Amino acid sequence: MKPSRPQQLFRKTVTMQPENQSSPVRWITDWMTPDGLWYRRNHYNYPASKVDGLQVVGAVRCPLTLSCEDIRSRPAKSVVSVMECAGNRRTLFRPRVYGVPWNEGAISQAEWTGVPLRDLLQEAGICSTAREVVCWGIDGEGKDKGPFARSLPLGKSLHPDTLVAYAQNGRLLSPEHGAPLRLIVPGWYAMASVKWLSRIEVVTEQFQGYYQKEDYHYYPFPHSDEGKRPVTVLRVNSLIRYPHDFSVLKTGHHRVEGLAWTGKGVIRRVEVSVDRGEHWHRARLQQRPWDHPYAWVQWSWNWKDLQPGKYEIWSRAADTAGRMQPLRAKWNRKGYGYNAVCRSRVQVE
Amino acid sequence: MKPSRPQQLFRKTVTMQPENQSSPVRWITDWMTPDGLWYRRNHYNYPASKVDGLQVVGAVRCPLTLSCEDIRSRPAKSVVSVMECAGNRRTLFRPRVYGVPWNEGAISQAEWTGVPLRDLLQEAGICSTAREVVCWGIDGEGKDKGPFARSLPLGKSLHPDTLVAYAQNGRLLSPEHGAPLRLIVPGWYAMASVKWLSRIEVVTEQFQGYYQKEDYHYYPFPHSDEGKRPVTVLRVNSLIRYPHDFSVLKTGHHRVEGLAWTGKGVIRRVEVSVDRGEHWHRARLQQRPWDHPYAWVQWSWNWKDLQPGKYEIWSRAADTAGRMQPLRAKWNRKGYGYNAVCRSRVQVE
Numbered sequence: 001m002k003p004s005r006p007q008q009l010f011r012k013t014v015t016m017q018p019e020n021q022s023s024p025v026r027w028i029t030d031w032m033t034p035d036g037l038w039y040r041r042n043h044y045n046y047p048a049s050k051v052d053g054l055q056v057v058g059a060v061r062c063p064l065t066l067s068c069e070d071i072r073s074r075p076a077k078s079v080v081s082v083m084e085c086a087g088n089r090r091t092l093f094r095p096r097v098y099g100v101p102w103n104e105g106a107i108s109q110a111e112w113t114g115v116p117l118r119d120l121l122q123e124a125g126i127c128s129t130a131r132e133v134v135c136w137g138i139d140g141e142g143k144d145k146g147p148f149a150r151s152l153p154l155g156k157s158l159h160p161d162t163l164v165a166y167a168q169n170g171r172l173l174s175p176e177h178g179a180p181l182r183l184i185v186p187g188w189y190a191m192a193s194v195k196w197l198s199r200i201e202v203v204t205e206q207f208q209g210y211y212q213k214e215d216y217h218y219y220p221f222p223h224s225d226e227g228k229r230p231v232t233v234l235r236v237n238s239l240i241r242y243p244h245d246f247s248v249l250k251t252g253h254h255r256v257e258g259l260a261w262t263g264k265g266v267i268r269r270v271e272v273s274v275d276r277g278e279h280w281h282r283a284r285l286q287q288r289p290w291d292h293p294y295a296w297v298q299w300s301w302n303w304k305d306l307q308p309g310k311y312e313i314w315s316r317a318a319d320t321a322g323r324m325q326p327l328r329a330k331w332n333r334k335g336y337g338y339n340a341v342c343r344s345r346v347q348v349e
Numbered sequence: 350m351k352p353s354r355p356q357q358l359f360r361k362t363v364t365m366q367p368e369n370q371s372s373p374v375r376w377i378t379d380w381m382t383p384d385g386l387w388y389r390r391n392h393y394n395y396p397a398s399k400v401d402g403l404q405v406v407g408a409v410r411c412p413l414t415l416s417c418e419d420i421r422s423r424p425a426k427s428v429v430s431v432m433e434c435a436g437n438r439r440t441l442f443r444p445r446v447y448g449v450p451w452n453e454g455a456i457s458q459a460e461w462t463g464v465p466l467r468d469l470l471q472e473a474g475i476c477s478t479a480r481e482v483v484c485w486g487i488d489g490e491g492k493d494k495g496p497f498a499r500s501l502p503l504g505k506s507l508h509p510d511t512l513v514a515y516a517q518n519g520r521l522l523s524p525e526h527g528a529p530l531r532l533i534v535p536g537w538y539a540m541a542s543v544k545w546l547s548r549i550e551v552v553t554e555q556f557q558g559y560y561q562k563e564d565y566h567y568y569p570f571p572h573s574d575e576g577k578r579p580v581t582v583l584r585v586n587s588l589i590r591y592p593h594d595f596s597v598l599k600t601g602h603h604r605v606e607g608l609a610w611t612g613k614g615v616i617r618r619v620e621v622s623v624d625r626g627e628h629w630h631r632a633r634l635q636q637r638p639w640d641h642p643y644a645w646v647q648w649s650w651n652w653k654d655l656q657p658g659k660y661e662i663w664s665r666a667a668d669t670a671g672r673m674q675p676l677r678a679k680w681n682r683k684g685y686g687y688n689a690v691c692r693s694r695v696q697v698e
Contacts, residue, residue, distance in 0.1 A: 010362075016356055247364070
């Protein structure tokens with residue numbers, strides 16, 4: 001008989017074709033998501049062809065054609081950043097919405113290494129007529145809505161932490177996560193971090209691609225497109241990792257644990273309530289948010305001398321931009337940006 | 350870049366200690382669950398000691414002490430049987446209930462090989478005062494509520510398909526599934542199929558163990574134990590494997606697929622409705638139910654010429670014992686035996 005040993009963790013299939021898998025984020029105790037447990041998010045099957053370099057074209061004075069070696073030989077930068085799919089926790093919206101049914105696992109974290117996109121744009125020389133920077137992947141080439149491409153406003157393109165990355169946690173990117181090159185846009189939802197990046201195009205008009213103009217918008221109404229707004233910056237958010245919703249606990253002491261993250265400023269505090277928001281207790285943060293502003297923070301709070309009964313554990317995070325998780329997430333038709341106070345209901349016996 | 354290939358499937362962690370993992374049952378196309386994708390259900394950590402044989406004791410004329418080799422050298426019998434945890438789909442009860450939060454994956458299927466329990470009981474010679482047969486595991490030895498043990502009525506103990514099994518799908522049992530010996534009680538919920546079986550005890554009084562008298566009962570009321578009934582036979586049930594609840598489909602043809610199973614008689618028919626039960630369409634069964642009465646049946650129904658809109662796909666199974674899945678599952682405090690009509694809501698674009 002085997003002695004008890006740590007349980008093996010795996011990704012979970014969310015859709016079969018294309019491959020979408022969630023990360024067992026609740027069970028991972030490392031601050032950095034192990035490579036094999038990263039969530040996978042695809043709009044198409046994996047590309048059949050290979051990207052062998054990067055072009056910088058469009059409204060630039062001097063178009064560039066760079067090999068991957070060119071890019072890897074330049075001064076590198078590393079950034080720790082959470083990566084969260086805009087549809088993470090979509091299944092929690094009420095009324096329910098249609099789409100890839102992500103529960104809590106469309107989020108992971110890594111240290112990314114690459115070259116600031118800014119360095120490449122400055123070398124190419126942006127024309128004064130430039131308006132946006134379109135980042136083209138090769139997934140979905142030849143398909144109606146493809147290839148996958150997203151534009152960034154000039155400001156975010158020129159931000160020193162926006163990277164053309166070639167490494168994740170110190171290893172070259174894997175095919176599933178965009179090898180050889182992908183964009184990393186810290187602080188934004190993950191649709192901006194284009195994988196299998198092959199071309200950077202500076203454009204003078206608003207980009208009209210499907211994933212830019214139709215998908216990845218907050219549509220506040222069920223039957224009209226009125227008031228649609230693009231999905232960009234991560235909302236302030238938290239997850240209770242332990243205890244699990246609707247689990248049964250023993251009396252005594254329990255350490256409530258979780259994660260908190262934001263795309264604006266950094267996490268300022270995390271609070272826990274066990275009486276449906278009447279009292280809030282400050283959680284202890286295990287990382288100093290300013291050390292890695294785009295990273296998630298692990299937090300914990302000691303729940304002492306627990307007595308039999310039913311409880312709701314709530315967590316809410318606040319960031320230095322003055323934002324705090326709401327009690328109810330803003331409903332939107334495509335189910336993006338869920339960030340209501342996280343709830344875990346438990347019975348103590 | 351990798352060409353597209355079949356997606357790798359994994360088990361999913363449901364609780365960490367003890368180890369409970371669900372099977373990706375929705376995504377498995379084989380009729381038999383591959384060994385590595387079997388769900389794991391534990392009440393305790395894995396036993397540290399090893400079972401080295403089986404005792405048959407109590408109200409018998411001639412107590413037996415059998416080695417595993419003894420048992421494996423006897424005439425063997427194989428039975429294909431679904432194994433479903435009584436708490437499977439517990440998360441679908443409304444109002445919600447507390448307990449291990451199983452979604453759809455606490456079910457798997459294998460061919461089991463072993464010796465009929467009846468053969469051993471007949472060899473030992475059951476006394477006329479006998480009332481039940483208690484099957485003792487060794488998991489939880491020394492704990493308050495342990496070790497895990499369950500009693501069977503004499504009738505089910507003497508049923509020729511109730512096995513002391515040593516092999517699953519032609520291979521010796523793995524440590525996680527009860528090696529070297531486990532009980533297999535076809536047609537009953539899985540709590541009856543005691544793992545790490547070490548002792549068979551014929552008793553003359555009703556067995557009072559925790560997992561027999563308190564746990565694994567249907568408690569119809571939230572705050573009283575009135576009307577409690579033991580969990581035994583599998584309810585008639587079905588699962589829609591494809592399409593996934595709240596997914597988005599393209600127009601055209603789709604093959605609705607699923608599983609159906611029962612513990613009484615065999616599956617008689619499976620029906621699918623796409624108009625909230627107004628019309629029901631007969632699904633095609635891929636196995637002949639009488640060939641393997643304890644097995645699940647794979648079914649499919651061709652949904653033709655699908656037009657844009659929102660639909661609810663419902664499936665319901667009926668068995669030859671005259672039972673049919675209800676529209677609403679019978680609520681019970683511990684969340685056992687969920688078997689409402691299975692629903693998958695989709696949006697067609």
